[in-house]
Amino acid sequence: MKIQHITYLSLGTNQGNKLENLQNAIDLIANEVGVVKKISSIYKTPSWGFNGEDFNNICIKVSTLHQPETLMNTLLEIETSLGRERSNQVGYQNRNIDIDILLFDDEIIISKTLMIPHSKMLVRRFVMAPLVEIASSIIHPIEKKQLSVCLQNIEDSSEISVIEEKLIRPITLSEKYNYIAIEGNIGAGKTSLSKMISAEFNAKMVLERFADNPFLPKFYEDKERYAFPLEMSFLADRYQQLTDDLAQFDLFKNFIVSDYYIFKSLIFAQVTLQKEEYLLYRKMFNLMYKEITKPDLYVYLYQNTERLLENIKKRGREYEQNIKPAYLQKIHDGYKSFINTEKNLNLLVIDVSEIDFVNNKKDYNYIINKIRNF
Missing domain, CATH: 3.40.50.300 (P-loop containing nucleotide triphosphate hydrolases)
Incomplete structure (x- = not known):
């Protein structure tokens, strides 16, 4: 019997029809990755690390059969299919879709291509706020603290706000x-x-x-x-x-x-x-x-x-x-x-x-x- 894994993903967009970008990404994740179990509210956040349009950010909980490396490659393919173009420019940039793996079960993975938990999640309010909304009691594998506590201790003071629009969770x-x-x-x-x-x-x-x-x-x-x-x-x-x-x-x-x-x-x-x-x-x-x-x-x-x-x-x-x-x-x-x-x-x-x-x-x-x- 194949093992189902629980992963938490962060999705962000600051170009084009942001709501549509997020919904399309969720639908493809449901098709290519696994069952989308939870979707956070949409958080409007200022661009982080560069001057650009505001972002819409969410976190989702997904049940998947994929192993971490396969999961990462599949998410990269989804980004590409949605028009994500990566450049050699150094630093953060505008993007129509960005998908990051935050957590994968309670595993700690450090390799040349993948780091789980995500190395910067604990310093980004726009990541932690939607994540805590759907996974407040989950323990961070390295910090050994609940995510809600990690959010309380975050130093990032960026202003973020929840917008009214809602995304549709694909039914299984x-x-x-x-x-x-x-x-x-x-x-x-x-x-x-x-x-x-x-x-x-x-x-x-x-x-x-x-x-x-x-x-x-x-x-x-x-x-x-x-x-x-x-x-x-x-x-x-x-x-x-x-x-x-x-x-x-x-x-x-x-x-x-x-x-x-x-x-x-x-x-x-x-x-x-x-x-x-x-x-x-x-x-x-x-x-x-x-x-x-x-x-x-x-x-x-x-x-x-x-x-x-x-x-x-x-x-x-x-x-x-x-x-x-x-x-x-x-x-x-x-x-x-x-x-x-x-x-x-x-x-x-x-x-x-x-x-x-x-x-x-x-x-x-x-x-x-x-x-x-x-």
């Missing part, structure tokens, strides 16, 4: 949803995405236990003979697992992500079963479906057949290697029919055919933003 998936079900064809990446969301947002996971099904390898060898026992066993297993696993969690307090939903059983049964078998199967499904907790959001990951076959080959499950393109297309058609007719699910379709969200952070962020803004 866990605040918007309690239960997300992620679905897709064989090899679409639903389990990978579920695990990534769980790691970033500390979600409880419900993963399909497909590997334990004794009928699955036999089905790929003789579909006609083993289709019905396979689909019935899958239905029973999925119903039992969803019932048991969801019962462990508080659906009002826990954030839950699953890599399948019970409707998957119906879609695959439509493809694999004969008409009489399917009618019997549907009766059993309808009885079970009434008892299953419905997700707040149902996400369907679409990948074209070529990419699916590549993914299936790459993950190397022996019994999947003979899957035919026509079979994958039938499954997709089943999902498509379900998507077009099911009216009672909050349903989002995301085409992931041309992206690699497992290995490309920007592609992953694209999916998270689609879910967050849906």
Whole structure:
């Protein structure tokens, strides 16, 4: 399990639309760094160390999976993307955005490229005032004093004032949803995405236990003979697992992500079963479906057949290697029919055919933003 770290960042701007600069930076930090948990008021402060326009300064609390060096590099990239231009001029300068790491957990880091806690934070009122607003009781790792006490002892007498404008804290998936079900064809990446969301947002996971099904390898060898026992066993297993696993969690307090939903059983049964078998199967499904907790959001990951076959080959499950393109297309058609007719699910379709969200952070962020803004 990946470890979440708490970092406090200082943001400042004295050029252009200052409110917009800060909001854009916060939004990018939420996308690229982690969950923005707190935002201070905006403090109007005179330029510090040079003659220039007044600054708007804030501090934010962020939960991140990044290590300090990665965090610093990511923040530099965010500054650059927002138009920050660094020059070789000595001393302080005007800037449209400036982001500094103040604290990272309770660590003390001194290297050629990074110093945490920030070496000048305790002498800057425009940093300490917004920081104390959101973290007054935090202990400074070197001074061993609460930040509120450090602010009281500060020698900087600069005049600062709080302005009325407020910034918007980006909401997280866990605040918007309690239960997300992620679905897709064989090899679409639903389990990978579920695990990534769980790691970033500390979600409880419900993963399909497909590997334990004794009928699955036999089905790929003789579909006609083993289709019905396979689909019935899958239905029973999925119903039992969803019932048991969801019962462990508080659906009002826990954030839950699953890599399948019970409707998957119906879609695959439509493809694999004969008409009489399917009618019997549907009766059993309808009885079970009434008892299953419905997700707040149902996400369907679409990948074209070529990419699916590549993914299936790459993950190397022996019994999947003979899957035919026509079979994958039938499954997709089943999902498509379900998507077009099911009216009672909050349903989002995301085409992931041309992206690699497992290995490309920007592609992953694209999916998270689609879910967050849906």
